[in-house]
Amino acid sequence: MPIRGKPFKACRRCKALVDKNAEVCPYCGSRDLSDDWEGVVIVIDPEKSEVARELGITKPGRYAVKVS
Numbered sequence: 001m002p003i004r005g006k007p008f009k010a011c012r013r014c015k016a017l018v019d020k021n022a023e024v025c026p027y028c029g030s031r032d033l034s035d036d037w038e039g040v041v042i043v044i045d046p047e048k049s050e051v052a053r054e055l056g057i058t059k060p061g062r063y064a065v066k067v068s
Contacts (some may be wrong), residue, residue: 010037010064015055017062027059039065 008017011025016057024031041063046052057063059061 004035006035008037008062009035010067012067014067015057015063015067016059017064022063027061034067036068037064037066041065 005020006051007020009019009020009022010033011028012034013030014025014028015037016025016027017037018025018033022033025033041055041057043049043057043060044046045051046057046060049057051054052058055063055065
């Protein structure tokens with residue numbers, strides 16, 4: 001079975017995971033996107049999430065834990 005690439009890119013500025021074909025991050029507007037990222041955090045309610053607070057996430061969404 002062939003290995004497929006990651007289905008998302010990660011924004012280096014806000015760590016949001018965006019569509020592989022995106023050229024601009026819809027969360028922060030950055031064009032600095034990377035294919036080199038690790039881990040996924042899904043935030044539903046950033047105001048109540050200790051993880052979101054620790055990572056500096058203020059909007060609901062899917063985020064990378066580490067972006068290179």
